[in-house]
Amino acid sequence: MAGARTGSRRKLTARLSIVVLTAALAGFAGSRPAAATVDWASSVTASDGTVFTVTNHLTPAAFGPGREWLLAWAGPADPTSPDFMAVIDATKNSPTYGEVVNTLTVGPGLGSEPHHMQYVWHKGDSIFAGGLLSDTTLVLDSSRLPALSLRGVNIASDTPCGSAPDAYWTLKDGSAYATYMGGPNVAGPCTYTNGEVRVGNGFAGSPGEIVHIGADGRTLAEIPAASAASEDPQQCGSVPQLAVATCANPHGIAVREDLNRIVASDFLEPRDFLSPQAAPEERLTRNTVRTFDISDRSNVKLASIGTLPIGPRAALENDPFWDESRVVMETATTHLPHNKGAFAATMNGGAVHYTPDITAANPKWREVYDDTAAYRTFQPDRSVRGGGDNASWIFVSPDDRFLFHAVMGQSVPYGAPLDRTTGMVYVLDIRKMLAAGTKYKCSIDKLSEVFHGGAERDCPSLVDVLPIRDVTSGGPHWGTIDNFDRRADGTYRETKTAERMAIANYFLANSFGGDGDHRVCMVTVGRGGHLDVDNTFRDEHTGQPCVSFNRADWPHGTHGDSRPHGVLFAVSDRPLRR
Amino acid sequence: MTSTLQVLADVAHSLAGEHPGPDPQLRPAATFGRLLFLGAGAATAGLALLRPLTPRPRRYAARAVAALAVAAGLATIQLDGAPVLPVLATVAALLAAHLSLGRPRLALAAGAVAAALLAARTTGDAGVAGAVQVLAAAVWLGAAAAVRQAGTAERGALAARLAPWLLPPAAAAAAGGVQLGPTAFGLILIGEATVAVVVAACWRSTARLGAAAVAALAVAVGGGTAAAAMPPAPAPPAAGAVAGGPLLTQVVLTGRRTPVLVVPQRPGWNLVHVGAERAAVGTDRDDLTAATARPGATQGWARIRLPAGRSRLWVTAGGDTAAVEVDTTEGAGLAALDGPDGPECAGAALGALTGGATTPLTGCPADRLSDEDASALRATVRFLAGRGVRGVALSGDASPRGTAAAGEVTAEATRAGLAVERPGTGRVPLIIVSGWAAADPLLRDVGVGRTPAEGTYLAPWLLTTTLLDHPAGQVLPLRYGPRDLNAVRYAAELGDRFPGEPASAAGYASWLAARRLTARGPLRLYAASRVFLPGAHGPDPAASAPAHAAHAAASWFPGGTVVAVTGPITEPTA
8 A cells, every 4th residue: 555656746645645545544444454554655756856755654543534633734753654643533523533543754855854844724724744854845735634735945046045943824825924033145236036136145144035835835935034224233233244244034923915025033143143153142132023014915015123122130140141131932813803013022031022013114113921920929939030931822812812932841951950940822812902002011020020921901911821841951932722612413613712822842852942741731721711731632552642753663663752832733524614 | 929810810701601701910929919909808897897796806807807808908009000199098088997895886887987988999890880789798797796706695697697698699699790790799799798698697597607607608798708809801802803993892891881092903003083072092001092083083092012922901990990802913014004194094984884884994085085985076166156256265185185185176276267266365265175183273263253264075985073163164065865765764773882082974885885885876966064053952052962863873964963954976087
């Protein structure tokens, strides 16, 4: 049954793949195969002639009625093993709830460092899965979940003006905008799709860019994230220094198609920050958030560059590296038509910032919550603060009631041992602040507000904190909300009420700043926003709550411990209604 | 005496499955001195250690043993080249232990300190087991001496009281023996432990002193102490090693296995590469050469002249010394090994060894410019011309390869209408065709802005971690991807054989040849860069060093990436 298809033409390959997959699933529907896995492959030829192949390894649990799945994009600890997408049964009350039912292995090439997918998935969407170190994006057809097939691939040479892809946001037309943190493939001038030119210092340097990727994986547009004019050279360093200073290293991304805006947060210059060749410089860490005007989808333009403010906790920090504005990892927009605001979270700063209108010519950002206040609810001696807490995933619930935020845990050099600075997920009620529109008053500008939350009446209020104990050097970095509701008849519909989320405990291993215990946990969200670990979502091998990616055997073989980064809920096509 | 000890040492090494070979520097007198130091010292420390349980020993006998220990300890400084301060500290502790015999509690403390310091004086491959041996010997010899010196009336009661204290050292010795496995020393440790248990049983339950058992224990302790006193055995040659061919072996230094590479292992000058910090090597144990860093390479390197035939190479690091047996044959040295391109050439030899080849090294990569590399350089120039640059800067060196490569680049640039400048003249792409040594400081200068350049374009042979780590916008023309399966396997195997040694283009080429494989895909340009994100370690590069990763050594660029950024590029003919 195992098979592989290679072809020189993308369409032909895709069609052949569909035929084979349909035959495979039809042949096994209704009766579980005796074999351990059913393997099935699909291939696509990249723009440089390289044939990329993904291979499904479907276990018996993958078969049966269509249902809900949790995808986890993972890399192995063993460098000679392939990267893979794990498909986990995420159907509550399913007999195989929490089982890895399929692993989709990827080749050629090893060690791509599987990173992010899109933030949420909707019916019909392809899945965009990026390799941080391979500078590659795979576009996967999700119409036959839990099996996946390859629709397209975007390789480094398809994006000459950017490198180190990070995050994706899918659009209604099936395409996606992606952030590329790093600079052009080669140093020097690079011409973007709209004809503009920026000079960069090379791969993984600066400036990064936004890339519009089609549903077939092709580059539709490379969009400059850097302005033509120099930004503040004191804030925006590069190595080697660029003549036109730029802080453009976009990482997090959120899109409001109805408002014609992209919001992207700047992280740091990935090549040079923490290089053993140079002392760490805070000017390589970014404190800016960019908006882009997508009114003309074929000619997206940089609309604004906003700088996050330094908050009152900075006075307590021993290094500017830890102030509230530093390393803007993630951003999240509101969703409802009457709300136009967006949030930004700082990885080193440990703070949440907000702007009420991303359509403004120059959105003004203000700190509205410090992670310190959340830590104080469960740290016995209340000594842990937000500085250097590696704050990560942030997302607004589809009904705009809650803001969810995952925090990995405070940095080792901050002084506290890892078992005391363990991570968390917390929930803020943001309704009052959103209701106040542009007249909101909330501002964390006093030290007491760092520890107790904002004093203004419309400030976000802490609903719940779920500590997630991970005593490795990493912790809960990424998350995704379950945006689907299962009806009594077994069908699914999208919902605006987030009742579950999944959290993955892994950041970046090897020489990077933090690893993690490699667990993926399911978290229930109560009606009032209360969080609980779903203890019925258990590892099929250990029987413990949460699915551990530290295991010997996978559907694709004995490849050992693995590292799940991006996670995403998705539903089989047949039971999912629009 | 000398010949007897020589024979004993050879027998001990043979029992351990080792290959002593001719050893002009075994120094039997030093070994004998070390044996006396450890044996008499253990007895002295043991008498003090057990003093709270025993009557004061007879003064003259104890004094004689202590004097013997002190004299032997001081002699090891001269005979054995032992470090002065640690030996003096041990001798002082032994004296303090002896002088405190009149005050049991003080004697206990002084005896413990003396025993610990003495345990640290064991040498060579004995490692932790050697220290266990000395500590156990202190307890056993102290107990035996105390019982032997006790009056007839009280001897039985004293033996019964001391019997339980023989058992913890026995357990430790047995554990050490099991850990060492079926070696001579391991068997001795287990034998000692068994005898000690028998003696304890006699003393405890039968009220018989078991004179035969005590004698057996004394013999066993003497044997064990002798084993711990033995000089380190030379590291066995690597499996498949060939006389006159590059040698890769491992020795134990500071408790960890340390790789040692000897290239070409021929009479005359050789390049020795040690996988340890602050190491020194040489054929004369008293005159070692520091293994120092080389630009573009990692860990320690030293030029060592080897005689023809079999000889011994001494390696030290962290205060430990080990020996490596080398076997040269007649043959010529390699000029490139003796110059700045030595580490690259050694890397090629290491790649071949890792791939399983054991043939003598016949040349170095810097000896000539290959046709493939020449074509890659021409293609790089054409690529830059296609980007519309006005000119390029060029950096070469005086090696045959560097000279030829500079000629290729210059000729192709001329054909493409590009000016060729010296590095730093202007902000243009910088093409580097030198070896590792010259490339390393130049890339560092580009990274810090001292040498302006619009990116750096490295010759294919400059693909090695150290040169990629500078933030200089490196691009290389390659016919393989470092993330390809074979390339990853090579890096993983290299990491196993020589931990911490970076993968290199030369090493990979040799590894492929050894495996009868090829990696000749279409030529593409690859960008190489560190990709380093903050996290739990914060702004502390040292805390985030690649060494923290379990498989960092298995990567071509730990903490970074090498990615194809073009499709196949056109290769113009010369």
